[in-house]
Amino acid sequence: MRKVLIITYYWPPAGGPGVQRWLKFVTYLREFNIEPVVYIPENPNYPITDESFLNEVPEGITIYRQPIFEPYRLANILSKKKTKRISSGIIETQDQSFLERTMLWVRGNYFIPDARKYWVKPSIKFLIKVLKKEVINTIITSGPPHSVHLIGLGLKKKMKLQWLADFRDPWTSIGYHKKLKLSRFAQNKHKELERLVLTSADKLIVTSKTTKKEFESITKKSIKVITNGFEPADNKGIQLDSKFTISHIGSLLGGRNPKNLWKVLAGLVNEKEGFKESLQLQFAGVVSKETMQSILEAGLESYTSYLGYVDHQKALELQRASQVLLLVEIDLEETKGIIPGKLFEYMAAKRPILGVGPKGWEVAKMVEDTYSGQIFKHQSESDLKSVILDWFLQYQRQKLTISSTNINQYSRRELTGKLAEYITWESY
Missing domain, CATH: 3.40.50.2000 (Glycogen Phosphorylase B;)
Structure with missing residues (x-):
């Protein structure tokens, strides 16, 4: 050997x-x-x-x-x-x-x-x-x-x-x-x-x-x-959150702050019947002051839960129970090749991935090829809103699932x- x-x-x-x-x-x-x-x-x-x-x-x-x-x-x-x-x-x-x-x-x-x-x-x-x-x-x-x-x-x-x-x-x-x-x-x-x-x-x-x-x-x-x-996950018997949880697992630094996402969610809270009763933003890990301030200014603080750092096993449990998994990267040319490690665990959790990142982000092609979610640019608004609304309607019917394929390569x-x-x- x-x-x-x-x-x-x-x-x-x-x-x-x-x-x-x-x-x-x-x-x-x-x-x-x-x-x-x-x-x-x-x-x-x-x-x-x-x-x-x-x-x-x-x-x-x-x-x-x-x-x-x-x-x-x-x-x-x-x-x-x-x-x-x-x-x-x-x-x-x-x-x-x-x-x-x-x-x-x-x-x-x-x-x-x-x-x-x-x-x-x-x-x-x-x-x-x-x-x-x-x-x-x-x-x-x-x-x-x-x-x-x-x-x-x-x-x-x-x-x-x-x-x-x-x-x-x-x-x-x-x-x-x-x-x-x-x-x-x-x-x-x-x-x-x-x-x-x-x-x-x-x-x-x-x-x-x-x-x-x-x-x-x-x-x-x-x-x-x-x-x-990722390590193979046994998702059988996992109880999904009753709320429409959008969870981010890991550090969410100031540069990654997806301001348009908060704007879209705030709009849906005011416009879509049942959305404000169901929405739950969940963060496990370090969240920057800038991001927390943006969430506060968008009027979303009452829908938000900050869990702080959790151990790896707890992080996996949160991923598998969430309705939607949030993935964000800084909007810069030099970050388009950054592939967060959490992406692969998100894939294994088999929950819809909602990504916000730079133009040409390498992650977008990986998510597209595996049918594991949707990736948007930081400037996106109407398309982002349309997908979140569609996922929410599926959630209301208890039909929000993802049919990812070809993820075993990871x-x-x-x-x-x-x-x-x-x-x-x-x-x-």
Whole structure:
């Protein structure tokens, strides 16, 4: 059985979508004759934790750990709340305090590529011994944080091995990058490190076709699209909400705020008989102040429930019981290749997906091809209203269902099969 070393920052008990990708790959790789060995930080400062993920770590997996110096712990002294939001990539642009602006400037210009960079050199030294001991000649690095890729870069320079760099998100084109108040030097340094990783790794893995196209303009190396995915769900016996619930599961940042959706819903509350008695907006996860204010101004606050962060199992239950599942992305050119991990769990829940995103959003084609919902641009209003009204009428008749097809291509096991094939494919 071939051994592969997986280097990742996020691992249980980390919460959120970032941890699930490699937790599930590790779970299934043995079925494809690959033995995963995992390397993670010993004392990470995760912005979100979910203890339930600890129960999903496969038995017998070899896990190596090394301490990491986390500057975010020092920043917690100044403001724990602001530090937590910045470390998780949640950056509000409105009403920033002097402290928050200063923290962003320091984060962007002193910690390149990110605040976990101090884990790089100790990890390289430690992993050289591990690779020799375990007789491993294939490594995989997963970012963000993209400093993890610098560990792969360092090992590649010192040893003969195959290196796959997995990008769960883009690097310099990610939405929050422009908010980090980067100096020209910092911008150029990010670009330089990005190019170095993309041209030094033997193979690249990305989660969207858009990111693949972007990286193809930088490197000639092989690039494979392997999206995130879902675990098969047993939806039998699920009791649907009695209300016309429109649920959003996960972070809803200010930039994603779908103002036209709130306007449409407010209009239906006033115009459509029975709508105000049935409507329930439900949010599980962080919701920005800007979004909450827009909901308040639209007169929808009394129809809204903010649940805060819930563990993964609860999130799955909420998805399967909701009448409609809301998916939103920032209305920018650079976000059209962002495919939220929740999309695939939404598909597995088999409830209608209502999406609002940028023009050319890659998600729109995926939803269309699987017949799993409807996607609209942020500027849409009449078409959006028409679909919501149609779904509401079906809900009233207890006939609101979705006949999605061809979603098994996004199951975690199927995706792991693609990964295993890519690992063993000789490209050099």
